Amino acid sequence: MKTAELHSLFLTCRSACTDTRTIQTDDIFFALKGDNFNGNTYASKALEAGAKFAVIDEASAHTSQHTILVENVLQTLQELASFHRNYLGIPIVALTGSNGKTTTKELINAVLSQKYSTTATKGNLNNHIGVPLTLLSMNKTTEIGIVEMGANHLKEIAFSCHIAKPDYGYITNFGKAHLEGFGGVERVIKGKSEMYQYLTNHGKTIFVNAHDPIQIEKTKQAKIYTFGKSDHKVDVGVNYIDAQPFVSCAYHNYAIQSHLIGDYNFNNIAAAITIGHYFKVDDSAIKTAIESYIPTNNRSQIITKASHKIILDAYNANPTSMRAALLNLEKQEGTKIAILGDMFELGKDAHKEHTEIVKLATALEIDKIYFIGENFNNVQEYSEKLTLYPSFEAFQAKNPNLDFLNATILIKGSRGMALERVLDLF
Structure with missing residues (x-):
């Protein structure tokens, strides 16, 4: 089945799902495989649970007109997600980094949702499966999509960008994360910077922390929008106040008191403020969004x-x-x-x-x-x-x-x- 045909069927469904335990009526089930599981064996169960269609890649699971046999389910999911992203044609903000990705994503979503209908990555579903599922969760009511991208080896961010085709991007930082997969800090920087390469090559905008020398160096040829201390030459000035007990900062005429601990969260907050400013969210609404965000899920x-x-x-x-x-x-x-x-x-x-x-x-x-x-x-x-x-x-x-x-x-x-x-x- 061609991607366009599958997309037409997808539009008649409630959402995409890869786990029969969370199937809801009129979902489309993708029978993914892993080292210890084979989704094809659950296709019938998914249909019995209410799924409208089950996408499979083993002929033995092709039991009815509601099973859709493809060559590779994972590849089909990824191609469908990219097709759907083009179909919607909305701005996509992507972010990655060694630390603070999910917190920053949640802050960006809190800020942008003050003005726009947004759809963001749920939890940390940020890999080669999570990114497609995030894109497929967006619909015609979504005005801005926010996609978190994770990686533990080279070329993974590049692949996620190929699927999501972001218009804007932000890298939180470069640190000592996933050293085993990347093979060292320098390769972590190289891997995360694949987002910079994609955005630069396509003439898209990158949000940059002006006080991070690696970010500045890596985006010299890019179209950038910067943030930093207000006495620097930046597009958006955000000043750190303190972090006792929670991080507070100054933005324009507002003092903003967050519910985030640790001064390391200041840049996460500043990035969300900057992106909100870029998309013309009212200053008072930005303050409300940051101050209303309360971390969950064992994160700070x-x-x-x-x-x-x-x-x-x-x-x-x-x-x-x-x-x-x-x-x-x-x-x-x-x-x-x-x-x-x-x-x-x-x-x-x-x-x-x-x-x-x-x-x-x-x-x-x-x-x-x-x-x-x-x-x-x-x-x-x-x-x-x-x-x-x-x-x-x-x-x-x-x-x-x-x-x-x-x-x-x-x-x-x-x-x-x-x-x-x-x-x-x-």
Whole structure:
């Protein structure tokens, strides 16, 4: 079936779905395959659950006129998404980066939705499957699309741009994330900069942090729109005020108080303000959007339990974000506790990077530090402030009931560590 024909059928459906557990009436189901699953075996179940069509790539699953047999389901999903993006013809804002992608995406969406009907990536569905599903979630009511793009190897951002064809782009930063897949920081920069290459080659606009020398260097030939301190030569001036306890900043005649902790979130806020300014969102509406946004899903959440102020940042971690979180913790008042879990996807750099975090953490004015995970447990250099546990289970066994009087507690680790489980111990 040609993409245009499939698109006509797609337009009669409610939405695209790849999981039979979330099927709703009149969805179109894409039977994707993975190392441990084969969606073709669930095609009949999807139709029984209410799907209007099931797109399959195995003849044995072709059981009715509602199953659509194609050569490759994943490729079909991606081609359909790109076709749908062209069909809608709306402006697409894309973003990537080593840290802060999802928070920045949520802030941009909060700001732009003050004036426009927007559709943004849900959660962190930002890979070769998530980007197509995001595009297919947009419809004729969508005025601006916001697409988050993630990557753990070269050419992945380039491929996402090929599908989404963004008109605008922003890279949050370049840091030590997914070092195992990329093969080093320089290749991280190269991989993320694939977005710059696409936008530059197509004459599109890039939003740039004027105080990031790498961003400035990489966009010298591009059409850029900059932000930074108001006393610099930038298109939008945003000034940092403080981050005690939440990040606040000044924009035009407004002081904006966010619900985000850590001065590392300032650039995320400034980028959202800048993009809102570019799209002519009213200043007061920008202020309302930033001040109304409350982080969720274990991302820089502030949770109060008894006398404890808990900074729950357990969605993900890499050396760059871990360092920023620890420096922010040191600035807090009163007793400071760090409960840190392993950082994943660091490859051959894992031992070196975990050692560096241990050295940093023990050098800071933090009262008690707990390190959880095999990588941290393998670090031999530590002080009396350090307590090591090879696993969460080992930590839980020794600390079934945590209690610190009037303490600020940072909980941070990679997603696989699931350190939000620590909350149950208070």
